[in-house]
Amino acid sequence: MNKFLLSYAIFTMSTVVSYAQIKLNGSYIATKICYLNDEELPEDNALKYAYVKYTFSNSDQISWSGVYFDRGTPFPFVIDGKRLIVKSEAGYMINIMKIMESTAEKLVLVCSSENGSLEDPLAIKYTLYNEQFVQKNLPLSPDDVFSIKEKDTIYKSGQKIYAKFHGTSFRSYIYEKLLKRNIYAKSRQLLSTFIIEANGHPDSLKIIQGISPKFDAEYIKAFNSAKFKWEPAYHNNNAVRVWMNQDLKYSSLTPEQTLPSYSNSQKANTAYNNKNYELALYYYDKALDITPDEVDNLYRRGICKQRLGNLMGACADWTKTQLLGNKMANALLFKYCN
Numbered sequence: 001m002n003k004f005l006l007s008y009a010i011f012t013m014s015t016v017v018s019y020a021q022i023k024l025n026g027s028y029i030a031t032k033i034c035y036l037n038d039e040e041l042p043e044d045n046a047l048k049y050a051y052v053k054y055t056f057s058n059s060d061q062i063s064w065s066g067v068y069f070d071r072g073t074p075f076p077f078v079i080d081g082k083r084l085i086v087k088s089e090a091g092y093m094i095n096i097m098k099i100m101e102s103t104a105e106k107l108v109l110v111c112s113s114e115n116g117s118l119e120d121p122l123a124i125k126y127t128l129y130n131e132q133f134v135q136k137n138l139p140l141s142p143d144d145v146f147s148i149k150e151k152d153t154i155y156k157s158g159q160k161i162y163a164k165f166h167g168t169s170f171r172s173y174i175y176e177k178l179l180k181r182n183i184y185a186k187s188r189q190l191l192s193t194f195i196i197e198a199n200g201h202p203d204s205l206k207i208i209q210g211i212s213p214k215f216d217a218e219y220i221k222a223f224n225s226a227k228f229k230w231e232p233a234y235h236n237n238n239a240v241r242v243w244m245n246q247d248l249k250y251s252s253l254t255p256e257q258t259l260p261s262y263s264n265s266q267k268a269n270t271a272y273n274n275k276n277y278e279l280a281l282y283y284y285d286k287a288l289d290i291t292p293d294e295v296d297n298l299y300r301r302g303i304c305k306q307r308l309g310n311l312m313g314a315c316a317d318w319t320k321t322q323l324l325g326n327k328m329a330n331a332l333l334f335k336y337c338n
Contacts (some may be wrong), residue, residue, distance in 0.1 A: 009301040022079050022099060024056040027071075028100075028107045028128035036110055037121040044275070044303050046296070047124065049331040054107075054128065062086055063168075066328075070160040070169040084109065105130050135160050140235075146243035154195065155233065163196035164231040171246065173229070177222035183215055190248040191221060198239040200232040211250075219248075247325075261290035265297055277304040295326040302329065311336060 030052035034040055041048040042119040055063040055071050062084075063072035075094060077086045098118045101108040107128045114122035138160040146154040155161045167173050191209040194202050210216040228274055233242040268283035286303035290295060302317030315337035318329035 027053055027055040027131035028133050029053050029134045030126045030128050032127040034125055035121060036123040036125050054142055069162055073168055105133050110175050154241045154243050157242050161233045161235050161242060163233045163242050166229045173226060174222050178218060181218055185217045188250050193245045196230050196232060196242050196244060198232050198241055200230045201227055202230060261287045272300050277307045280304050293324055295321045295324055299329050
């Protein structure tokens, strides 16, 4: 999880509005996740270094995402006093969070502890800041730039600068388009790069690794159908060009193979939550034998290994999550594996 705001001086916030007047809109990024009593989460809590983004839209929908470029699936919500109540599409209650603070820049939410209490010292407190505020305060690094030609700079897609897709995610959109056209691949991967122009239109698509001429042609059609579904990236309040990439992975696993993997993952997670790391390691091994690229299992198996004294094995699992494009283990890699 990004900790950059923790070293900043306290930012002057607008006056907290009364709960009856709260209107939530836009995206908020968690800069600190801790217990309600402000104690730090333990290392074996996967939330400690997680990226968390809540997006509020249409005045009554909330989405959660663990990556910057994905909005997540929207769910209805209502605000009742200090409580933010999230519901399913059918109207069933999914979660209740307590609103501790709400301003234009900052949002503090509390999720209940394991016993269901929002007042328990072990309830989880999220300190979130408006995404635009977060992006403004993130330093621009050389890695954020793809190319510079005269006065034309193309940036790399990243948390600071990225183009937004109108929908849950561009990846989901492409998968659904190909599925509707009965296009599927077994155990293959398509890699592509493209640019979102300053006007928000996708351009310069390049397929780095294709699957087949037929599949690639259908992918191009699906890609082009999203021409008007993007918002451009912004830097210093100016629309800019941004370079992006996408990988589509297909697996040949049958349902008979997938079910044991899911079952072993559930058993592993139960043991993990009970701090029985030996048993959790056993079941994570079983699950990863079937689905070796499951990043959540790799992350938690690494913590199990670290708790059992196998730091080299832990670093190997965390490194693999990083190579798979997930940043959840970056802080642990920096702390334990340098």
